[in-house]
Amino acid sequence: MITRSLTPDTFFANALPVLEEILYSTMEGYPDIIPLIANVRQGTGWGAQATEQTGVGPAVEIPEGASVSYDDILQGNATTFTFTKFGIGVIITEEMIDDEKYDQVGDIYRSLGEAMHHTRQTDFINNFNNGFTTAGYDGVSLFNTAHPLIRAGGTENNRPTTDADLSEASLRTALNDIASTLSHEGFRKYFRAKTVLVHTTNVYTAHELLMSDYRPGTANNDVNAFNIFGLSYMSSEYLTDTDSWYVLCDKNDHRIIWYDRKMPATKSFEDFDAGALKTKITSRWDTGHSSWYGTYGSTGAP
Numbered sequence: 001m002i003t004r005s006l007t008p009d010t011f012f013a014n015a016l017p018v019l020e021e022i023l024y025s026t027m028e029g030y031p032d033i034i035p036l037i038a039n040v041r042q043g044t045g046w047g048a049q050a051t052e053q054t055g056v057g058p059a060v061e062i063p064e065g066a067s068v069s070y071d072d073i074l075q076g077n078a079t080t081f082t083f084t085k086f087g088i089g090v091i092i093t094e095e096m097i098d099d100e101k102y103d104q105v106g107d108i109y110r111s112l113g114e115a116m117h118h119t120r121q122t123d124f125i126n127n128f129n130n131g132f133t134t135a136g137y138d139g140v141s142l143f144n145t146a147h148p149l150i151r152a153g154g155t156e157n158n159r160p161t162t163d164a165d166l167s168e169a170s171l172r173t174a175l176n177d178i179a180s181t182l183s184h185e186g187f188r189k190y191f192r193a194k195t196v197l198v199h200t201t202n203v204y205t206a207h208e209l210l211m212s213d214y215r216p217g218t219a220n221n222d223v224n225a226f227n228i229f230g231l232s233y234m235s236s237e238y239l240t241d242t243d244s245w246y247v248l249c250d251k252n253d254h255r256i257i258w259y260d261r262k263m264p265a266t267k268s269f270e271d272f273d274a275g276a277l278k279t280k281i282t283s284r285w286d287t288g289h290s291s292w293y294g295t296y297g298s299t300g301a302p
Helices: 008-029 094-098 102-129 168-179 200-211 225-229
Strands: 039-042 047-053 075-082 084-093 193-199 232-236 245-249 256-271 276-289 295-298
Touching: 008 102, 008 256, 008 276, 075 276, 084 094, 084 102, 094 102, 102 256, 102 276, 168 193, 168 245, 168 295, 193 200, 200 232
Parallel strands: 039 256, 193 232
Antiparallel strands: 047 075, 084 276, 193 245, 245 295, 256 276
């Protein structure tokens, strides 16, 4: 007797929406640090460019009856963002459906969501992982002791002279350095730190430093002075150096950028001859920085 069974084409047609939901819900179920830290922008075209520029110099005294002086805006270095395509695909075979390996099929689609999430997080956090070694738009790394000032001349730092592990003393140094940052014109920037970023294994130190009512690491009842800043912390497993730590100001004050040109999207195609379903997920983005201002980083103790 011939019996009617679930054919692959019927399975593909009926199950594909469920499988895609498994993929997207998996990807969205993981913590996404990108919108918490980055200035997220919607990209168009092939890419984008950002050029740093100065403001005017200080106001000058004008004698009675004299004309006001007009100053020039100086252009700095440009940063180019190029939207790159990323993707990965899988093939579900007819034999998998014949053998009723439905759980395996679901796991395969979960892995697609995990892969895209992993790639996006890794690429973004590499702004920090490579921030001490890769030269940026101004010729030095994102975290450096010698960022050139375009108008005022000289340099500024957003990294300690001697790298140190996260501690009460090193965090005080970071906050003082941030508060005394000079602009390209030589003016005070009045930055205020907002977020401390650490590796997951360093959250215990960050929590003790920032969340204690009293001064951490002592038996005294001194208040925790870090509380006046209203600092919070977040962590990422994607930081490759477990000792490294970073301080970020408000998003309006820093220019670590994430461009989404195309959000993650799936396409599926049934290969009739092979008896298989091909599914791919692709996305286009770029990330980087167009200014070092509003950031601070340390690799930890040498």
